[in-house]
Amino acid sequence: MEEASVAFDVNSDPILPDHGGHRNRLRHRARLGGVSALPDYELLELFLFRSIPQRDVKPLAKALLARFGSLPAALSAPLEDMLQVSAMDNKGKALRMTADIALDLALMFEATRRMVAEPLKRTTVISSWSALVSYLKVTLAHEPREQFRILFLDKKNQLIADEIMGHGTVDHAPAYPREIMRRALELSSSSVILVHNHPSGDPMPSQGDIDMTKQIVAAGKPLKITIHDHLIVGREGVASLKQIGAF
Template sequence: MGNGTDDRINPKAQGEPPHYHGHRERLRERFRDAGPDALSDYELLEMALFAALPRRDTKPIAKLLLKKFGSFAEVVHAPERLLREIDGIGDSSITQLKLLAAAASRIAKGEIKRSVALSSWNDVINYCRTGMAFADKEQFRILFLDKRNQLIADEVQQTGTVDHTPVYPREVIKRALELSATALILVHNHPSGDPTPSQADIQMTKAIIGIASPLGIAVHDHIIVGKGGHASLKGMKLI
């Protein structure tokens, strides 16, 4: 378990510089000379933690983070309580990781806003997964689209307990009308990790479609994300 502190000075390191100082400089040089694609996920995480952990070897910490969460994106979006379970991860490291998460989300949101959402479906899936896959509570969010299928807004409508989010179809449609949206993509996460839709998920989606359709508002899909991947109700022919 993590102890809530980021940095502990090793008494043996008071003399000569620790072995990882040279490694850090070599990593920085490779990043500058060859670019970020030349570095693996754990090496990028190492570099991201340099500032937060100036007196620790960040390589084993980066590898532990990836082993626990699976990918760079899932590390930076992981809940704080789970990050703190990694030895050596404390406030400074979490702030650094959450800064990366915020930057990634802003960039992804900007990219989706500039593109036609349905022609970049993988971007939409990745955007939703990185923001929600490791959330410890269920969230229901909606991507509101215009007639060209471009993103008007991305809003979290409800946040629930570990396994239940109350969704009110009329509130969803009311918000769509306020934004003059002509299409919706519904998204929510399963904290259990299994994205398989429940009967309640299917029924709620059909209820929203039933109210939206007569008003000329299309529901393009309902995407469920989890640590184990994602599920599309449209792809599964459930709607």
């Protein structure tokens, strides 16, 4: 059964029942020390309390981190991958991820993504490079498959839209210059920033990445649509093709 409720006064410590309870103890430590002091598995565990009542969720939290390697990777994992994760609780009973639990974790990730995206809505993107890099790291650094995104900008270099233009495999995402230019014209975008991720972790461009970028640059010239940069995101960092002189 769920542990007994805890009487809590903001001016004093919680009154824990004698038999205590792991959930109450963890909540108590989070209140006193702040959630920032919790290790990743306990932060995830605390969140799972709301998704899975009356069960020992620590093994599942640790299983998620073991399966995906980190908290950001676990939160951003595809649904089908999350559903493969299971663990045994403290009573020896199987505890499996469900679509509802996965959705709860996806909501946490999406809230984080929107939070880091917010500064980009209030300023010119190319003058807020650190904010842009932070946003891209959260959005793509742990994506298990390649994803090709376009940041469409207006004449003031403010963000009009951030759209996924192609999903791919672990090492390739298709990009079609005509489709990118067509969408730019639809949005009245005068410039774009190309973005894709390398699930391998290494953000350095391949020759294919460089050739693709040059094709998109060429497609934009007669339409007077500028390609500001092509950024490649990996767990090891973000590479700018313009800065390394690739186009």
